[in-house]
Amino acid sequence: MTGSPKPAVCVLGTGLIGGSVLRAAAAAGYEAFGYNRSEVGAKSARMDGYDVTSEVEAVLGRAAARDALIVVGVPMPALDAVLSDVKTFAPGCVLTDVVSVKAPVAAAVQRHELSAKYVGGHPMAGTSESGWAASSPDLFKNAAWAVSVDPGVHADHFRRVAQLALDCGAVVVPVLAVEHDRAVARISHLPHVLAEALAIEGSNGGPLALCLAAGSFRDGTRVAATAPELVRAICEPNAAALLDVLDDTLEVLTQARDSLRAHGTLTELTEAGHDARVEFDDNERWQITDVRPGDHNWLTKLIDAGRSGGVISSLD
Amino acid sequence: MTGSPKPAVCVLGTGLIGGSVLRAAAAAGYEAFGYNRSEVGAKSARMDGYDVTSEVEAVLGRAAARDALIVVGVPMPALDAVLSDVKTFAPGCVLTDVVSVKAPVAAAVQRHELSAKYVGGHPMAGTSESGWAASSPDLFKNAAWAVSVDPGVHADHFRRVAQLALDCGAVVVPVLAVEHDRAVARISHLPHVLAEALAIEGSNGGPLALCLAAGSFRDGTRVAATAPELVRAICEPNAAALLDVLDDTLEVLTQARDSLRAHGTLTELTEAGHDARVEFDDNERWQITDVRPGDHNWLTKLIDAGRSGGVISSLD
Known part of the structure; x- marks a missing residue:
């Protein structure tokens, strides 16, 4: 895939979510390569034709050389070790993650002095299965993919992360870490x-x-x-x-x-629950079309838009 | 369908569950006819080719004449009115129901002096939709259909209700009302x-x-x-x-x-929950083959078998 117009993507941790990012990015034409701590997991991915190693120094050296977008896809308990390696071997790469929670990841990134090029992310998709075997290039089709618009996020880095999410088939929900x-x-x-x-x-x-x-x-x-x-x-x-x-x-x-004990009734619960579920069914994503990353006040505008249910489905 | 070897079935209330019983029974070759309180609902069923009226006296007169199995499929709040009509117009028919809860239905049946020929039932199937339009002849395929084995249930009546459940594609779970x-x-x-x-x-x-x-x-x-x-x-x-x-x-x-507040952990909940879900996934229905309704102690034997996960999938 060398010579592709799309930049390189390096996925660290090729379980269900990271593995699906790797597959989806490769399918979208990225130079996509990855790392898995367990050689068994890395080998499963290679058997399926993907470029995955269990050598972290090698993969991060390649990421640095290719100026790859690094996607951290390890579970929270493994985060610190991976960030430490990123700091050592590829501190200049734009960095995102697909870990569920955002404020604690941002804090860890800060501890490792990697905040300057970090943009948090979280694709809202999954299954009850786990591991590479459960991953799929289609996992993110039409999914919401939260992308951080916290103070300090750089427009170019935001664009790069958001474009990956869009190329994986998702729509981007701009959100503050703490509100996410x-x-x-x-x-x-x-x-x-x-x-x-x-x-x-x-x-x-x-x-x-x-x-x-x-x-x-x-x-x-x-x-x-x-x-x-x-x-x-x-x-x-x-x-x-x-x-x-x-x-x-x-x-x-x-x-x-x-209420059931005293009055034999569940009226309040069932009516409020039904209204809430109808609200969910009727909830429609609306397109954010009037804010370009980098424009004056773009972060504030995207925060407001995301808060009221807006999504980005194109960066053009 | 006159002349069918299968007995007649009269369904009172042709919403999601009752309507699905009517469709499934007709598909299985029963002389199946029904009643719906609202003429609009009855007409919807007729438009689909089913024999449904909003005249309760007429339908119960026919049920009595045909010695039909009567299936009560109305929601709990409408139960008393329907049982009153059954007592008036078709007190000699075998009677079952497909209402969710069993002890309160049995108590209502008792109040209307219809217990002698009553066998409670409850097919475990449904959707979040309701009404005739949502009903389907396939709703009960492979579903569990609870059938009462409470003291006083007559073997012939049990057989008739259980056979209807089997003919609708379900398996029969014999159960006491209170345990159900x-x-x-x-x-x-x-x-x-x-x-x-x-x-x-x-x-x-x-x-x-x-x-x-x-x-x-x-x-x-x-x-x-x-x-x-x-x-x-x-x-x-x-x-x-x-x-x-x-x-x-x-x-x-x-x-x-x-536990989350004091120790930051959900270990106990997640492990017990996971074990429980695995138990559900692994839970296999086993066939009750050694108890024939009417045999010595058949009710007690079926109660025990149902309690430990046994089902009846054939009455032959």
Whole structure:
């Protein structure tokens, strides 16, 4: 792919998300190469025809030489080690990540003095499977891909990260790290917690309950099939935001329980829940077309637009 | 269909579940006819070629004349009126129902002095849509269909109800009404309550959160799209069992919240939830082959078998 008009992309960590970025970037014509800590994982990717190594110094040397966009796709617990290597071997590359939580990643990037060329990212896609074998070049088609518009983000770096997201088939949601983390506590981390609780309650009903379980239980517990250590790696770094949402949720459920006990009714819960789900179904992404990265006040304008549901679907 | 070797089936209430029973029974070769309180609903069914009227006296007179199996498919709030009509116009027919909760239906049947020929039923299938338009002859394919084995159930009546379930494509789960109600509180009613709460929490995150929401939120809130009055009609009559499960769930979630707050970890929740979901995925129905309805102690044997995950997939 040398000579491609698209810049190089170096993906560090080729599990479900990183692996899917590598596949999608390659499919979009990027010079895409990657690193996986485990040689077994790297070999799986090579067997599928992808350029993946388990030699971190070599891959980062190549990234530096090719001025590649580096995409960090390792789980949160492995982040520090990877950032340390980036700082050592490719400190001049533009850097993004596809880790679930944004403020803690930004803080780690700051600790490693890599903030100048960093733009946080988070594609909102996944499955309950994990690893390279579960990755797909189509995972991000029509997905939302959060891209940081925090103070200090450089327009050129933003463009490069956003263009990768668009080339992977996603739309870009511009968002502040802290607001992203509060939002995903609600729509990604809480679903995990509730799915685990529901699975536990079903299992406590024994074989009869599991035998009678149908679609609502299956769908409601789907993400409980995710490996526990991955769920923890996603949720625990966002503890502060998740605790706020869990407090809210406990209040909503306690009120519903009390209403059912005292008055035999779930009216308030079911009406509010139905309205909320209809709002989700009716929620339409609108296109942000009047802000160009680098324009006067572009960061503030994109923050406002993202906050009210706007997305970027083209940078032209 | 006159002259069919299969007996007649009369479905009272042709919404999603009753309508699907009517379609499936007709497809299986039964003389299947039905009643819907609203003439608009009855007409929709007739337009699709089904034999449905809004004249309750006429349909029950026909049921009595044809010795039809009567299937009550109305929501819980409409149950008393329909049972009153059955008592008046067709008291000699074998009677079953496809209402979600079993002990309250059995109590209503008792009040109307229809217990002698009653066998409760509950097919575990549905969608978030409702009404005749959403009904399908394939809704029950491979579904579990709970059939009552409470004291007093007559073997011939059990066979007739179980055979209808099998002919609709389901497998039969023999169960006591009270144990059924406890089980569905866990695997059907709790999923509704959690879906409503999750939808509310997502919506409270505003357009940004809804814009970022992906598969886990979509799946976790799917059943919140169900009409609130239907969710109430399903859950509220099972308040006692649902309250027990809600208390348990609040305890599980509170412990998870406290663990996250005090120790920054969700280890216990995620491991128990994952184990539970794996147990659900691995749970295999086993065939009950050694109990024939009417044999010595057949009710007790079927209760035990159903309790440990056994199903009936043939009555031959």
